[in-house]
Amino acid sequence: MTAQLVVFYLLAAVTVLSSLGVVLTRNVVHAAFMLLLALLAVAGIFLMAVAEFLALAQILIYGGAVTVVVLFAIMLTRSDDQPRADHSQRPLALLTAVGVFALLVIAFVASDVASLESATGVGTDTESGFEALGLGLFTDWAIPFEVASLVLLVALIGAILLARSAEDGE
Amino acid sequence: MLELVHFQVLSAALFSIGIFGVLARRSAVLVLISIEIMLNAVNVNLVGIAAFSDRAADVRVFGQILVVFIITIAAAEIGLALAIVLRVFRNRGSANVDDLNVMKW
Numbered sequence: 001m002t003a004q005l006v007v008f009y010l011l012a013a014v015t016v017l018s019s020l021g022v023v024l025t026r027n028v029v030h031a032a033f034m035l036l037l038a039l040l041a042v043a044g045i046f047l048m049a050v051a052e053f054l055a056l057a058q059i060l061i062y063g064g065a066v067t068v069v070v071l072f073a074i075m076l077t078r079s080d081d082q083p084r085a086d087h088s089q090r091p092l093a094l095l096t097a098v099g100v101f102a103l104l105v106i107a108f109v110a111s112d113v114a115s116l117e118s119a120t121g122v123g124t125d126t127e128s129g130f131e132a133l134g135l136g137l138f139t140d141w142a143i144p145f146e147v148a149s150l151v152l153l154v155a156l157i158g159a160i161l162l163a164r165s166a167e168d169g170e
Numbered sequence: 171m172l173e174l175v176h177f178q179v180l181s182a183a184l185f186s187i188g189i190f191g192v193l194a195r196r197s198a199v200l201v202l203i204s205i206e207i208m209l210n211a212v213n214v215n216l217v218g219i220a221a222f223s224d225r226a227a228d229v230r231v232f233g234q235i236l237v238v239f240i241i242t243i244a245a246a247e248i249g250l251a252l253a254i255v256l257r258v259f260r261n262r263g264s265a266n267v268d269d270l271n272v273m274k275w
Contacts, residue, residue, distance in 0.1 A: 004172050012180045019184055019207050023191035028200060035203050042184075042210050049177065049221035051234050054213075054241075061241055066206065066248055073199050073252040077265040093193030097186040104182035108175060132231040133238075141235050148242045155246035159253035 008048050015041040028074050036067045053133055177218025184211035196266045198255045202248060209244045213237045 014037065021034040039062035046055040137145055184207055191204025220233025259265040 008172055008176060012176070015180065016183050016187070019187045022203055022207065023187055023194065023200075028197060031200055031203060035206065038207065039210065042214060045177070045180065045214055046217050048172065049217045051217045051220070051237070054217060054234055054237050057238070057241055058213075061245055062206075062210075065245065069248060069252055070199065070203060073255060076256055077197075077199060077259040090194045093190050096193060097190035100189050101182055101186035104185065105179055108178035108182060129227075129231055129234060132227045133234050136228060136231045136235050137238065144239065148239055152242055152246045155250045159249045162250070162253040162257050 004048070008045070011041050011044040011048065014038075015045065029071070032067060032070045032074060035070065036063060039063060039067075050129060053130055174218055174222040177214055177221075181211045181215035181218070184208070184214065196268060198258070198265045198267050199252070201267060202251050202255070206244065206248060209240060213240055216240075 018034040018038040018041065022031045022038060025031050025034065039058060043055040043058040043063070046052075046058060188204045188206075188208030188211060191207065192201050195201050195204060216233045216237050220230050220237075223230045223233070255265050258270065262269065
């Protein structure tokens with residue numbers, strides 16, 4: 001039980017610290033790599049909550065695809081005169097973020113967590129969720145699933161159209 | 171003992187870090203990265219609730235199914251948004267969000 005908690009705190013610390021690195025670092029490329037670290041730690045958090053499939057999908061999609069796409073975008077939008085990375089409204093942004101954090105934590109603590117404590121819980125529920133996830137995804141949620149794949153297809157076609165330069169068009 | 175509130179506080183922290191990034195950054199790519207962090211905060215929350223709910227397994231798994239859809243939409247969003255950023259950079263020579271003020275009155 002305590003080992004579980006230690007691993008969770010470790011992963012949470014890596015996630016939060018590297019996310020802070022993403023929003024605080026001056027170097028854009030460092031931000032992209034710290035995003036990778038944060039997303040891999042979130043995959044670990046998913047494993048702690050017995051969501052193995054989501055952990056795998058997280059590593060594949062975020063660790064593989066999204067980080068590479070972001071790095072490409074950084075490379076292609078590089079200008080020589082790199083201005084300040086941050087806005088002048090930074091103090092206001094900090095105030096908003098701290099306010100939202102306080103509000104969310106108050107809401108979570110005040111909400112009825114006690115009624116959920118009788119639940120199976122992460123520690124006791126060791127059975128894999130693969131079967132239930134697959135069954136749910138392809139029976140009850142089959143139509144949303146297909147629509148999501150259509151959305152992905154349309155978005156990617158749109159991305160190709162937008163990113164293509166005007167000269168090789170028509 | 172690991173509890174739901176651990177996941178919720180982690181999710182709240184990630185979400186507010188994302189909000190700070192969206193508001194404080196000037197580069198459009200960094201704003202998009204911060205939005206990804208916020209989406210991940212939502213995913214952590216959903217997965218936590220799915221793991222701690224006392225419903226039957228086939229109801230509980232709904233939280234994870236929702237996360238599958240969020241990851242799909244997030245992938246579509248980042249691909250499309252980065253294509254738009256690329257286009258803006260090509261047309262205007264800058265990918266900073268506060269340079270994009272042509273529609274500002």
